[in-house]
Amino acid sequence: MALGLSVIFGMLRIVNFAHGAMFMLGAFVAYYGLALFHLPFYAALVVAPLVVGGFGWLVEVLFLRRLYGLDPLYGLLFTFALVLIIEDAMRLAAGALGSPYPSPPGLDYTFSLFAAPFPAYRMFVIGVAIVVCIVVWYVLERTPVGARIRAATEAPVLVRALGIDTQRLVSLTFAAGVALAALGGVLAAPNQNVEPAMGDKIIINTFAIVVIGGLGSIGGSVVTGFALGLLQTLGAVIFPAFNDTLIFLLMIIVLLIRPSGLFGTAAAAK
Amino acid sequence: MTTALLGSRRGAIVAGVLLLVALVLPKLVYPVLAIDIVAYALFAVAFDLLLGFTGLLSFGHAMFWGGAAYVSTILMAKLHVSFPLAVLAAIAYAALLALVVGAIAIRRQGIYFAMITLALAQLQYFFAYQLGNWTGGENGVQLNGRGTLFGLGLENDVAFYYAVLAVAALGTYLVVRMVRSPFGAVLGAMRENEQRAIALGYRVDRYKLIAFVMSGTLAGVAGVLFAIGNRLSGLDGVDWHTSGKVVMMSILGGIGTVFGPIAGAGIFESLDFFVSKTAIGDKTNIVMGTIFALCVLLFRRGIVGELLALRGTKRAKT
Numbered sequence: 319m320a321l322g323l324s325v326i327f328g329m330l331r332i333v334n335f336a337h338g339a340m341f342m343l344g345a346f347v348a349y350y351g352l353a354l355f356h357l358p359f360y361a362a363l364v365v366a367p368l369v370v371g372g373f374g375w376l377v378e379v380l381f382l383r384r385l386y387g388l389d390p391l392y393g394l395l396f397t398f399a400l401v402l403i404i405e406d407a408m409r410l411a412a413g414a415l416g417s418p419y420p421s422p423p424g425l426d427y428t429f430s431l432f433a434a435p436f437p438a439y440r441m442f443v444i445g446v447a448i449v450v451c452i453v454v455w456y457v458l459e460r461t462p463v464g465a466r467i468r469a470a471t472e473a474p475v476l477v478r479a480l481g482i483d484t485q486r487l488v489s490l491t492f493a494a495g496v497a498l499a500a501l502g503g504v505l506a507a508p509n510q511n512v513e514p515a516m517g518d519k520i521i522i523n524t525f526a527i528v529v530i531g532g533l534g535s536i537g538g539s540v541v542t543g544f545a546l547g548l549l550q551t552l553g554a555v556i557f558p559a560f561n562d563t564l565i566f567l568l569m570i571i572v573l574l575i576r577p578s579g580l581f582g583t584a585a586a587a588k
Numbered sequence: 589m590t591t592a593l594l595g596s597r598r599g600a601i602v603a604g605v606l607l608l609v610a611l612v613l614p615k616l617v618y619p620v621l622a623i624d625i626v627a628y629a630l631f632a633v634a635f636d637l638l639l640g641f642t643g644l645l646s647f648g649h650a651m652f653w654g655g656a657a658y659v660s661t662i663l664m665a666k667l668h669v670s671f672p673l674a675v676l677a678a679i680a681y682a683a684l685l686a687l688v689v690g691a692i693a694i695r696r697q698g699i700y701f702a703m704i705t706l707a708l709a710q711l712q713y714f715f716a717y718q719l720g721n722w723t724g725g726e727n728g729v730q731l732n733g734r735g736t737l738f739g740l741g742l743e744n745d746v747a748f749y750y751a752v753l754a755v756a757a758l759g760t761y762l763v764v765r766m767v768r769s770p771f772g773a774v775l776g777a778m779r780e781n782e783q784r785a786i787a788l789g790y791r792v793d794r795y796k797l798i799a800f801v802m803s804g805t806l807a808g809v810a811g812v813l814f815a816i817g818n819r820l821s822g823l824d825g826v827d828w829h830t831s832g833k834v835v836m837m838s839i840l841g842g843i844g845t846v847f848g849p850i851a852g853a854g855i856f857e858s859l860d861f862f863v864s865k866t867a868i869g870d871k872t873n874i875v876m877g878t879i880f881a882l883c884v885l886l887f888r889r890g891i892v893g894e895l896l897a898l899r900g901t902k903r904a905k906t
Contacts, residue, residue, distance in 0.1 A: 384885055391645050394699060395839065396884045398832050402877030410874070518828075566711040573692055573704065 335397035336377075338517025339404040340496045343370045344503025346408060349512045359508070363446075366504045367497035374496025378489045401517075408514040443505050450501065467491055530565075530572045602847050609854075610753055617858065619745035623752050623817035625857045627810045630756040632837040632849030633763050634806030639835075640844035641767045642799045643779030644694075647702040647831050648709030649807050651689070654825030655712055656682040656808030657815030661729040662722055664816075671734065671742065675812050682808020683801055685712075690800035694793055697782075706828055713826045728822025742816075752813045759806050764846055766802065775799055807834075836880045842890025851892055 347366035351357030357365060377400065385392045458464035470477045470484045478484050506516070530542055549564070613622040631653055638644045660678035663669040669677070693704045716723045723729060734742035742748050766772050777785045778792050785792050815821040824830060833856070841852020856876070863872040887894050 381881070381885060391699060391702065392884055392888065394645075394647075394702060395835065396881055398835070399877045399881035399884060402829075402832070402873035403881070406873040406877070566707050566714075569704075569707055570692060573695060 335394055335521065336400040336404065337397075337496075337499045338521030339401045340370055340374060340499040340517070341503040341506070341521075342408065342514060342517035343373070343404065344500025345507040345512045345516060346412065346503075347500065348504045348507050359504075362504050363501065367500045370500035370503075371493045371497030375489055375493035377496075378492040382492070383485070383488075401521075405514050405517070412514065439508060446505060450498070454498075530569050606847060606850060607757070610757075614746045614749050617861070619749050620817060621857070621861055623745070623749050624814060625854050626749070626752050626756045627814035627817060628834070628837060628857055629850040629853040630759045630813070631807050631810035631834050632841065632853040633760050633846060634803045634810060635834045636838045636843055636846070636849040637763050637766070637806070638799060638803040639838060640849075641772060641779065642775045642796060644796065644800070645698075645702045645835070646693070646705040646800075646803070647828065647835065648689070648705030648707070649804070649834050650826050650828060650830035651705075651709035651712045652682045652686060652804040652807035653811030653814070653830060653834075654716075654821065654823075654827070655685055655811070657811040657821035657825045658716060658723055658729065660812045661731055661815050661821040665729050665731050666722065671816075675816075678812045679805060679808050682811070683805040686801040686804025686808075687797070690797045690804065694796045694800065706831065709826065709828060709831060713823070713828070716823060716826050723821075723823070726823060728820055731816065731819040734816050734819060748817060752817060755809065755813060759809060760846065760850070763802075763806070767846070771795070771798075836876065836883075839888070839890055840880065840883055842893030842896070845890075845892045845896070848890050848892035852890065855891070 344366045347369050348357070348359070348362035351362050351365060352359070381396060382393060385396055456464075458468065466477070466482055467487055467490075470482070470487050503517075610626065613625065616622075617625075631649070635646065635649050638646055638649075656678040659681045660674045663674035663677055664671065689705065689708050692708065693701055696704060734748065742751070767775070774785065774790055774795050777788070777790070778795060782792055811821075811825065815825065837852040837856045838849040839852070840856060841850065842848030859879075860872050860876060863875045883890070889897055
């Protein structure tokens with residue numbers, strides 16, 4: 319789920335290292351929701367993003383806000399510290415080993431696609447991803463809130479002068495990006511073990527996506543994130559052994575040919 | 589320039605104190621922990637050459653540290669190569685890797701640079717993971733002994749510690765000489781204002797690449813010392829948490845200073861060790877992460893940087 323990361327970076331110029339941790343938290347909310355309150359999977363899809371998004375909002379208001387205006391590297395470093403804290407806190411609370419999360423009812427069968435068995439749940443994930451992409455794009459490009467967010471990133475001073483509370487917009491955007499990560503976590507829960515380290519791999523992949531897509535253009539990052547997500551989902555089925563390295567090789571190639579990324583502009587690369 | 593510490597008499601005093609601490613360190617803590625501290629100190633100094641003096645944040649430095657560690661231990665354990673040859677090969681590997689990675693990464697700056705180095709380090713991580721026959725996968729590569737150097741055994745931890753210390757001191761001295769040289773001045777100029785450095789006719793990419801290779805090679809040296817000191821190399825050496833660890837050490841100590849990262853590494857490693865003895869066990873990252881978060885929020889100059897600022901010497905770069 320590179321989408322949330324792209325939204326946060328594109329809008330706020332913060333690289334959220336903790337994105338993977340938020341992803342993991344989302345999965346854990348779903349897991350504990352099921353274990354303690356019998357929260358069904360489909361409800362978790364809504365609850366977990368809300369809970370984790372709220373947490374993200376707190377983080378933004380309490381800490382990240384102090385780092386704006388400094389080199390964006392400090393945002394990255396702070397969120398890295400956050401990863402360490404959250405991961406080890408969860409390890410302390412839940413143990414290092416993962417717990418399986420049952421497949422949601424109605425989607426635990428496979429069908430054949432291009433002569434290869436393809437789990438229905440993966441299809442569901444792809445479907446949800448498409449819907450989320452469209453919703454994010456729509457909110458950002460076609461609604462008044464989206465227009466304000468875009469304006470606030472391009473000319474924050476001017477937007478503030480027009481009487482719009484940019485701080486609140488920023489918090490909101492950050493929380494929304496984090497909520498997307500949590501949604502990704504819930505979606506991933508039935509595919510893999512719910513464990514404290516599950517966010518690690520995802521964050522590296524999203525960074526690669528970010529480099530490939532080239533940020534600065536919202537549409538570009540959404541398209542790239544989604545295309546690569548699809549590529550990886552398919553890749554996991556077709557050649558699992560090389561799936562992990564595929565994306566990095568792609569990244570290197572893109573860097574050599576187009577240093578500013580596929581959809582990035584030269585100015586955004588600086 | 590922020591290297592005020594180095595030339596002054598005060599700098600000599602600080603260096604003397606650090607050396608004194610280093611000399612008695614095996615008496616204060618376990619010798620192997622002392623080896624770890626000194627190896628990490630060299631790693632942090634190498635890293636700071638890039639972040640503090642050149643202004644490039646690499647988030648993948650574990651690839652040199654852990655990669656060189658793998659090469660040396662694999663050569664010694666599986667191919668029975670002698671200690672000095674294995675070490676030289678490992679350092680050559682780190683240098684070559686740094687050349688390739690540097691050539692790719694310096695095409696971008698700032699956050700992108702950090703992310704590219706991170707991604708490339710992860711690429712090596714996945715290779716190390718896949719090549720379990722050689723790297724031992726999760727178990728790592730274990731050495732039966734440290735081997736011999738010029739006919740001298742290296743098994744005594746205290747003796748090996750002093751060998752490590754000598755190498756680390758040499759490496760640090762090299763970095764000090766480098767940042768004080770005209771070459772170091774160009775690096776500083778690039779960090780402060782890259783456009784102007786270009787306008788002055790410096791080929792910044794070449795300078796960046798040299799700095800990157802130097803830094804990566806020294807990180808490799810440190811990684812080899814660490815691995816052979818512990819008689820073990822493993823996946824956690826190439827993991828991105830290790831890259832993060834060296835970032836934390838450098839920033840905790842104070843970037844843009846030579847002695848900051850050394851102090852940072854010492855404080856970090858010993859704190860980490862003592863926290864691991866408390867009730868939370870190996871979840872030390874809760875504490876280390878919190879300290880680092882506070883460091884980023886409140887005192888970005890790091891410990892040595894803040895001390896410098898307090899004493900009214902030249903302002904350290906935050």
